[in-house]
Structure formats: structure tokens, C-alpha cells
């Protein structure tokens with residue numbers, strides 16, 4: 001298994017998101033090639049991919065940003081292809097993200113995961129994430 005940072009948009013990358021995204025979210029379409037280019041070009045986002053037996057089978061996005069309290073990070077959009085789950089790929093992606101965060105001087109890494117995502121919640125706690133008591137809010141911007 002190989003975990004790497006995607007720095008260019010290839011056909012393989014575009015195709016991978018076409019089969020990975022429906023396994024992550026039923027409401028978000030796969031990113032287009034142009035959207036992937038924006039992600040790859042962004043200085044604030046590290047797009048980690050997992051390759052297993054030659055195929056792209058997983059992804060994790062790490063957002064890193066400086067605010068007055070320091071350099072913070074969020075993990076988002078963690079997904080492993082259904083047929084490849086239970087092989088430690090999700091854990092390897094998460095650990096690679098934590099290593100990158102540490103290299104970048106990040107003070108803390110946050111994420112959220114709905115309780116229904118049982119495998120994900122076990123995974124995050126296994127690698128050392130601790131539940132945090134806070135209120136999580138979301139403001140939805142309605143399209144005009």
C-alpha cells in the first residue's frame with residue numbers, strides 16, 4: 001500500500017473520485033477535473049491518496065491554516081473503497097495526515113464524524129483522537 005500526496009490531476013485521479021465520492025456522500029457529486037485542480041493547487045489543502053495493488057482506493061483531505069491562535073488543521077472527506085476496507089488503509093491515510101500536520105507545525109487536528117459512521121469513529125479513536133466537548137454548528141447558505 002502506498003499513501004501519497006496528489007500534486008497533479010491525472011485521469012486516474014478524476015476517475016477515482018467518481019467511484020469514491022458516492023461511497024462518502026450521497027449528496028455531493030464527484031469533483032470535476034477543474035475542482036480537483038483547485039484542490040491540488042490550494043496551499044491550504046493536502047490531498048492524500050492511497051494506492052493498493054495499483055489502484056487508487058482511498059482519499060483523505062487535510063486542511064491546514066493559520067489563525068491567531070496558531071496553525072490548525074481539519075481532516076475531511078476520508079473514504080476507502082468498499083472492496084478494500086478493513087485492510088488498514090483508512091488508518092494509514094489518517095496516520096499520514098497526522099505526520100504531515102506535525103511537519104507543518106500544526107497545533108491540533110480536528111475532525112467530526114457522525115456516530116452512525118461506526119468504523120470511522122473506531123478508527124479515529126484507535127489512532128489517538130479524543131472526543132471533544134463542544135457544540136458543532138452549521139449555517140447552510142441557500143442558493144439564490
Ligand SMILES: CC(C)(COP(=O)(O)OP(=O)(O)OC[C@H]1O[C@@H](n2cnc3c(N)ncnc32)[C@H](O)[C@@H]1OP(=O)(O)O)[C@@H](O)C(=O)NCCC(=O)NCCS
Nearest residue numbers: 024078079080085086087088089090091113117119120122
Ligand atoms: C471509515 C473508513 C474510511 C475506514 O477505512 P478502512 O480502510 O476500512 O479502515 P481500517 O481498515 O483502518 O479500519 C476499519 C475497521 O473496519 C474493520 N473491517 C474489517 N473488514 C471490514 C470490511 N470488509 N469492511 C469494513 N470494515 C471492515 C476493520 O477491522 C476495522 O475495525 P475495527 O475498527 O473494529 O478495528 C471506511 O470504512 C469508509 O470509507 N467508510 C465510508 C465513508 C466514511 O464513513 N468516511 C468517514 C467520514 S468521517
